[in-house]
Amino acid sequence: MRVLVTGGAGYIGSHAVVELLDGGYEVIILDNLETGHIELVDSRAKFYKADLREKESLRNVFKKEKIDVVMNFAAYIKVGESVTEPNKYYENNTGGVLNLLEIMKEFNVKNIVFSSTAAVYGEVSGDDLVSESFDSQPINPYGMSKFMAEEIIKDSASAYNMNYVIFRYFNVAGAHEKYHIGQIGEGMTSLIPVVLEAAKGERDKVEVFGDTYSTKDGTGVRDFIHVTDLARAHVMAINKLKKEESGLFNLGNGNGFSVFEILDAARRVTGKEIPAVISEKRPGDPACVVACSEKANEDLGWEPEYTNIDDIIKTAWNWYKNI
Ligand SMILES: NC(=O)c1ccc[n+]([C@@H]2O[C@H](COP(=O)([O-])OP(=O)(O)OC[C@H]3O[C@@H](n4cnc5c(N)ncnc54)[C@H](O)[C@@H]3O)[C@@H](O)[C@H]2O)c1
Numbered sequence: 001m002r003v004l005v006t007g008g009a010g011y012i013g014s015h016a017v018v019e020l021l022d023g024g025y026e027v028i029i030l031d032n033l034e035t036g037h038i039e040l041v042d043s044r045a046k047f048y049k050a051d052l053r054e055k056e057s058l059r060n061v062f063k064k065e066k067i068d069v070v071m072n073f074a075a076y077i078k079v080g081e082s083v084t085e086p087n088k089y090y091e092n093n094t095g096g097v098l099n100l101l102e103i104m105k106e107f108n109v110k111n112i113v114f115s116s117t118a119a120v121y122g123e124v125s126g127d128d129l130v131s132e133s134f135d136s137q138p139i140n141p142y143g144m145s146k147f148m149a150e151e152i153i154k155d156s157a158s159a160y161n162m163n164y165v166i167f168r169y170f171n172v173a174g175a176h177e178k179y180h181i182g183q184i185g186e187g188m189t190s191l192i193p194v195v196l197e198a199a200k201g202e203r204d205k206v207e208v209f210g211d212t213y214s215t216k217d218g219t220g221v222r223d224f225i226h227v228t229d230l231a232r233a234h235v236m237a238i239n240k241l242k243k244e245e246s247g248l249f250n251l252g253n254g255n256g257f258s259v260f261e262i263l264d265a266a267r268r269v270t271g272k273e274i275p276a277v278i279s280e281k282r283p284g285d286p287a288c289v290v291a292c293s294e295k296a297n298e299d300l301g302w303e304p305e306y307t308n309i310d311d312i313i314k315t316a317w318n319w320y321k322n323i
């Protein structure tokens, strides 16, 4: 089978590409390289520099390649930027998906796997594990742009007889242990990259955004899922699509780690001191977001292999200390 991976030169897309290739799939990558990196592209895959927002450039790829499944990773991903530049997010993350679906319809391509996010849930109150049946009330344009894309995909699927698998990722972390791929990017603001930058000495301290949440130690709690575990789920999704079935699934570990726990784990893994200071809460940050991923387990047979936070951080450290 031939899989078109949009955003395959990015962090998560490049990990999905190598799992697909190792699984015997033919892979065609479409990426505009805006935040992606050509050095993350596996040489076994075919590469097209093209943009989701330009229908003609999409059409060109679909004309040249016979495609069975589309995996759409291409998007903008910065929550803060989405608040100050919302239209940029709606144009790319929602409009881009609409273009893709239009072209898929034109070329009779029936299967799509879509990268969504826990950000669609918005503020999660209480300590319950978040399941797919929770209300989706995004609190920023990034989450809303993804939620709208999900709805468009579902409508297209029922109107045009297509199949979809939508994955809502929780906090993605780590890097591949076999291939030299990982997260690259200036101004990374996610907790684990920030902590490892401090371990490397590239920043003098980590700011802990609030220690008065009603969590185990007062700091924010999140569910960290290894990027390779996510990538494997995408390969499993193809089996569901082959049966002409659709579904929406959370992908997380089901264990919550606080900011202090991540700092401690990173100190253990790196052997570095990693100075930290308490600062103001970051606006819009919920206290605790942890996934219930039972549905993906029962329906797809998926379960994470990286369940130990030290192991996850170790793979990230091996990557960051060498780039
Ligand atoms: N990183 C996370 O923690 C996280 C969490 C939840 C969901 N996601 C989702 O996972 C997907 C991949 O995220 P990532 O972390 O790998 O980001 P990334 O920025 O590393 O990858 C995105 C890729 O898409 C490409 N791209 C963006 N817009 C494009 C366009 N219009 N046309 C063609 N290519 C385009 C970029 O060049 C890049 O290679 C995104 O859809 C994101 O919303 C990420």
Ligand SMILES: O=c1ccn([C@@H]2O[C@H](COP(=O)(O)OP(=O)(O)O[C@H]3O[C@H](CO)[C@@H](O)[C@H](O)[C@H]3O)[C@@H](O)[C@H]2O)c(=O)[nH]1
Pocket: 077, 078, 079, 117, 118, 119, 169, 170, 171, 172, 189, 190, 191, 192, 194, 206, 207, 208, 209, 210, 219, 220, 221, 222, 259, 282, 285, 289
């Ligand atoms: O320098 C930092 C960075 C983060 N945090 C805290 O660490 C936790 C995790 O923050 P972060 O790594 O920024 O992740 P989230 O804000 O949970 O969002 C991530 O996870 C979402 C899915 O759950 C994705 O949609 C987002 O794109 C991605 O940034 C939160 O409690 C933050 O307040 C700090 O204390 N200091």
